Amino acid sequence: MLTRNDFNIISKKLIDKDDVTYLKTQYPDISYSTLIAIFSQKRMKIFKQICYKKTPNIRQYYLSFMNNGSFLELSSQLGLSSSIFAKQLLTYIIENDQDCLFTNNGGSGSEINEKTETDLYKLLTEIKDTSIIIKKIFKNPSLIENLKLRKNIYQSIYNDDNCSPLINQIRSSTGSEYEYLLQEKLFKLNIPYLTESQLRKDGYPKTPDIKLEIPISFKGFIINWIESKASFCDDNNLKKTRDQIIGYRNRFGPGLAIYWFGYIDDLNNLQDDGVYITDKFPDIEDIEILY
Numbered sequence: 001m002l003t004r005n006d007f008n009i010i011s012k013k014l015i016d017k018d019d020v021t022y023l024k025t026q027y028p029d030i031s032y033s034t035l036i037a038i039f040s041q042k043r044m045k046i047f048k049q050i051c052y053k054k055t056p057n058i059r060q061y062y063l064s065f066m067n068n069g070s071f072l073e074l075s076s077q078l079g080l081s082s083s084i085f086a087k088q089l090l091t092y093i094i095e096n097d098q099d100c101l102f103t104n105n106g107g108s109g110s111e112i113n114e115k116t117e118t119d120l121y122k123l124l125t126e127i128k129d130t131s132i133i134i135k136k137i138f139k140n141p142s143l144i145e146n147l148k149l150r151k152n153i154y155q156s157i158y159n160d161d162n163c164s165p166l167i168n169q170i171r172s173s174t175g176s177e178y179e180y181l182l183q184e185k186l187f188k189l190n191i192p193y194l195t196e197s198q199l200r201k202d203g204y205p206k207t208p209d210i211k212l213e214i215p216i217s218f219k220g221f222i223i224n225w226i227e228s229k230a231s232f233c234d235d236n237n238l239k240k241t242r243d244q245i246i247g248y249r250n251r252f253g254p255g256l257a258i259y260w261f262g263y264i265d266d267l268n269n270l271q272d273d274g275v276y277i278t279d280k281f282p283d284i285e286d287i288e289i290l291y
Contacts, residue, residue: 001279002030007038007234007264014039017161030262037232037261043162045236047081055085058092065089066100071152072159083165086156087134093149094130102145119143138165171230178230178260179209185281191216191289208248208255217288218256221276225255233263233277242270249274256282 002010010027013019020035027035055061061074075085093100101124102115115121120143127133137143138157144150157166186193192213199207208225216223227245231237237259245257254274258281268277 001263001265001268002034004264004266006030010035011038011042011234014042034232034262038234040162041232041234041237047084047162055080055088058088059096061085062089062092062097065152071156075156081160081162082156083138083160086153087138090134090137090153091130094124094133098124100146100149115145118145120145175228175230178258179228182210182226182228182258182281186210186212189284189289204251206244206247206251208245208252211252215253215290217290218276218282219286221271222254222290223256223276223287224253227255227257229257229259230261231259232261233257233259233267233279235264235267238267245275246270246273 006027010023010030013023014035017039020032020039023035024030024032055078061069061078064074065071071086071089072082074089075082078085101120102118123133123136123143127136137153141150141153141157144153161167183193183195194202194211194213196207196209199211209228210226212224212226225248227248229237229241241257245255248255254276257275257277259277259279262279263277270277
């Protein structure tokens with residue numbers, strides 16, 4: 001948990017990832033994971049504000065790439081996430097110069113004749129939605145026959161620590177890790193529960209990560225469900241998740257939202273709406289199982 005003042009100071013000073021190490025020395029009681037989460041969410045918010053804006057004169061950057069420019073250099077010039085830039089440039093190539101997907105110079109002769117036998121050619125002919133094609137290419141860049149283009153796509157993915165498919169997989173894996181941690185704690189306390197997947201099998205369309213079969217009391221607050229968030233709860237994060245967690249209250253009664261990487265103290269203000277926010281599983285001395 002951070003005070004609003006500490007959060008504002010930390011967020012303002014987190015300009016670059018290297019600032020995390022320095023701030024850790026200034027705030028030794030704040031975990032490295034919390035600082036990384038604040039930094040990542042700040043960067044993600046900035047990138048999301050621009051990711052849907054088309055890069056002006058994208059053809060100019062396409063020509064720069066064809067003239068031995070790299071995705072990393074060009075995206076850096078624009079101040080844009082490398083994977084977002086790669087998607088925009090790849091969109092231009094698919095819509096204007098598909099031969100570039102197969103050879104470095106647009107291709108000719110046997111190289112182009114052989115392209116009809118590739119998985120990429122089948123993908124381009126079977127799917128007309130460019131965004132779907134790009135998603136499949138980003139999942140498997142080896143589909144690209146043009147080695148230079150393929151290399152640049154790989155570089156864009158592996159050098160982007162905010163918006164790339166790889167980072168999304170890491171975030172998903174981290175979320176699953178903390179859900180398992182939550183289940184382990186409940187199991188050790190012999191508190192029976194249902195998981196999200198079990199609830200959905202029973203027909204519930206929107207469910208928390210955990211539905212307690214026997215409610216617990218935490219500091220006098222009744223807990224019927226627990227939502228696990230492997231993130232830091234700042235204003236932007238709460239704005240995105242508020243309706244979701246309050247919706248669980250409407251279906252299952254009051255519950256607990258755990259933001260494992262911390263929260264701003266004044267955001268724990270949803271008790272009247274049936275939601276208690278914390279950054280860890282409650283200590284055993286603070287809970288009572290309501291058999």
